[in-house]
Amino acid sequence: TLLNTREYRYHVYLDRIRRVVTRPWSEDVEKRAAALFISGRPLPPGKEMITKVWLALDAKGAVTSIAVAKSSGSRTIDLAAENAFRSRVFPNPPRGIVGEDGAIHLRWTFVLKVKTAQVAIQPTEANPGSDRF
Numbered sequence: 072t073l074l075n076t077r078e079y080r081y082h083v084y085l086d087r088i089r090r091v092v093t094r095p096w097s098e099d100v101e102k103r104a105a106a107l108f109i110s111g112r113p114l115p116p117g118k119e120m121i122t123k124v125w126l127a128l129d130a131k132g133a134v135t136s137i138a139v140a141k142s143s144g145s146r147t148i149d150l151a152a153e154n155a156f157r158s159r160v161f162p163n164p165p166r167g168i169v170g171e172d173g174a175i176h177l178r179w180t181f182v183l184k185v186k187t188a189q190v191a192i193q194p195t196e197a198n199p200g201s202d203r204f
Contacts, residue, residue, distance in 0.1 A: 081168050085177075088161050092179075096155035100183055103147045120145060120183040122152040128175040132161040140178060152181045 104114055114120070120143035127136040134156050139149045156179070168175050 081165055084161070084163075084165055084168060088177075088179075091159065091161065092155040096151055096181060099151040099154055100148065103151055104185075107145075107147060114145070114148075114183075114185045116185055116187045118185050120148055120185065122149045122181045122183075124152050124156070124179050124181075126156060126175075126177045126179060128161065128164065128177070130164070130169050130173050130175070132164045132175070134159050134161075135174065143181075143183065148183060152179070155181070 107113055121141065122139060122143040123141035125136075125138045125140045126134060129135050137153050137156050139153065142149050143152075164175055170176060
């Protein structure tokens with residue numbers, strides 16, 4: 072399919088982005104989950120929380136906009152997804168990934184699998200995708 076072709080064609084660049092955002096996202100999620108637990112509002116155990124974000128990067132790979140396209144149901148967890156990209160630059164994007172408007176448009180999906188009500192959560196890796204959900 073077109074989606075698979077696009078992801079494969081740019082997989083090295085998308086994987087570089089994934090490697091940069093996964094750790095800060097995981098660490099932020101763990102801190103936020105702990106704060107929610109301490110405040111008496113733990114994440115629901117056994118639930119998979121999915122946040123989808125739209126991203127725009129300039130032709131040099133700097134993030135110019137981030138928007139939550141689909142919420143996980145927790146604004147706190149959604150903020151971790153946004154923060155993973157905030158003030159980041161992913162240099163040397165392949166030419167073909169830059170659109171006619173001079174920007175790179177991506178969607179990114181973050182999946183959080185909550186193991187227990189405490190902070191024993193398992194953040195999964197960020198998954199890149201195309202500009203469509």
